[in-house]
Amino acid sequence: MPGPILNVAVLGCGEVAQCVHLPTLLFQSDRYKAVALCDISQQSLRHCGSRFHIPEASQFADLAFMLESSLSIDLVVILTADQYHAEQVIQCADAGTHVLIEKPMAQTFPEAEAIEEARKRNGVVIFVGYMRRFAPALALLKADIEGKQIRYVRVRDIIGKNPFFTSQAGMFLKYFHDFPPGASAELAKRKRANAEEVLARRGLTRQDEESWVHLGCLGSHDLSAMRDVLGMPRKCSFASRSGEESPKWWSAIFDYGDFNALYEMAIDNVAIFDAHIEIYTDDSRVKVQYDTPFVKGLPIKLTIQKNLENGAFSEQVIRPTYIDPYTIEYGKLYEAIVNGNAYKTTPSDAQNDLMLSNMIMEALVE
Template identity: 35%
Template sequence: MSATKKLRVGIIGAGEVFQICHGPCLLLMPHLFTLQSIFDISPTNTKHCADKFNIPHQATSPEEVLGNPNVDLVMILTSDDSHAPLAVAAIKAGKFVMIEKPMTLSIPSAQSIIDAEEQAGGSRVFIGYMRRYAPSFLQAFKREVASIPRLLYGRVRDFSGPNANFTSQSGTFAIKPDDFPPGSNAERDQRFEALYAETFPGQAITDAHRNYCRFLGGLGSHDFSLMRETLGMPEKVIGVSVNHPFYSSIMSFRNKDGSPYSVTYESGIDEVPVFDAHLALYGETKRVTIKYDSPYVKGLPITVEVDEVNEHGEVQHRQVLSSYEDTYTAELQEIHECFVKGKSIKTTPKDALEDITLYDMMYKVWAAGKNE
């Protein structure tokens, strides 16, 4: 039996998502991946992670990672503002690319990644929507939803609580140094402002715009991406509520028979350390809900709950767990399948663009409401 080809990985951005989620998973998968190079804007963080995760090359710039001949796959785990330029540069350097969600925040920025990938021949970029690779989503949830002949209602909820509570108890001992180069914070802010200007053309950018954009790109992208894979894009956004740090909307969909139904989105961040995230769908005699827990604590179960009327007219409750395997492990195995074995990528840049298009629908409803 021939040995499985290992993907040689370069990391750009070594914050909490790398230290708590991707890094430990990559270390536990040496049969599929080897960590070769790492760069973080904090030199202290670069050295810390290189030592901790046995990475031989400590880069002093992103360009060093991109130019490293021992790197096949570049994982972009930086702040949202730099995803697109780094992705385009990585594609041009001939690398496979994984971009942690959100891919980016504006439609023009997303299009720059799509164009670069197409110019490189396609199938180079994987967007890290890890919830969509959860075994319980792909198996139990989809199977149960498929048996509902006509949906009547849906709910998307994500009250994630304070991240610090989960990250501090993850057992990974992540660090957050702040020895950034002079001027780097101002450069980051300039990139964000350029994205906001593209997202809200012709509008004066306020903190409300910034918060809404960052919230939907950050926490919201998990939820809407999962919703889209299950239901497709909504026909219309009927209304939105913007009260930072809580946001909601109601969207209209249609079943295959043309009958309408609505889906409510509700999300926010409070200081209660309870992770309450789910996608729930309602039929006439069956309700199906998939429940997610914090991704920062490895192995917390992702369960599917079913409430239905059985053939005897009785109420029946079932809980289904397809696997304890965490979403980052499942996602990384999928990345290997795509870039080594040629499997089609599900979470492509074009797919991720639909999230940003949906946000744009929400922004326009918000703007119209403000002008009434």
């Protein structure tokens, strides 16, 4: 039997809203209906309102005004700058709405703890958007390696800049910069304060500040998926970064006791999306390969390499589905809200990525 349609407000009308979340909500019209938008850019509001048929009366420049309006809102999807996430999640939870928060959930450990407290206090779903963890290929990888002795792991996310892909996604993305006076300065202030809170003992540098943001943004995708497959490591044995004030290249080695996991992350100027997890066991190599989320329908594949009993080499490529992880993620979110189903990307789970980022910063070799 069909369930209720959830009324959704989207907070932040930028790149990922236009290319991913608003279209995905539209495609799942039997479960969700976007009823409100909120952004500090009036041009972004008008553009998304026109594209996704949300009237001007349901477009807001302030989150508090939207939550206090007469609109019935079941879920708020938060797609704003990372530095505002915790404050906005708590504000929505205290208003009694469920929340889908794009990663990273929080920038500091006290923020993460406050979000979990807000979830418990209000009895709402706070669902962290780690869409890669919902790819069926990742579940197949975990099933294939179960019970096997892992010898080595490679976790890689070396990708071209987003506009290489968004410009060809057919989503008619537009960027706007009509921000209120002081908005950029306030964002920079928050970035600095968050990094100081976590990394003050290092003698914080501008490079450290940018590193913390980078690890939380792109890095949390890989670190979260790595945890899903392997659990938490014992420690980060080595970490190195290259770049000037805003480092773009990372290498780290995580110690899992019986094996090491090599982590590589970078953003470059080549239009290739090379994001994968590869597991080396005694008798196989198993790899899940992700593609850009900005182009819908690109399959997430699993490759299994091994020797057959007759000595021949075998390479099997499995494409479980063309359904993208964001669509699957929204299905899991719906089940959590409507049916009370358990979900794995909880606020408590997301705190582990702060721990991993902190491990990397502590292990840095300059």
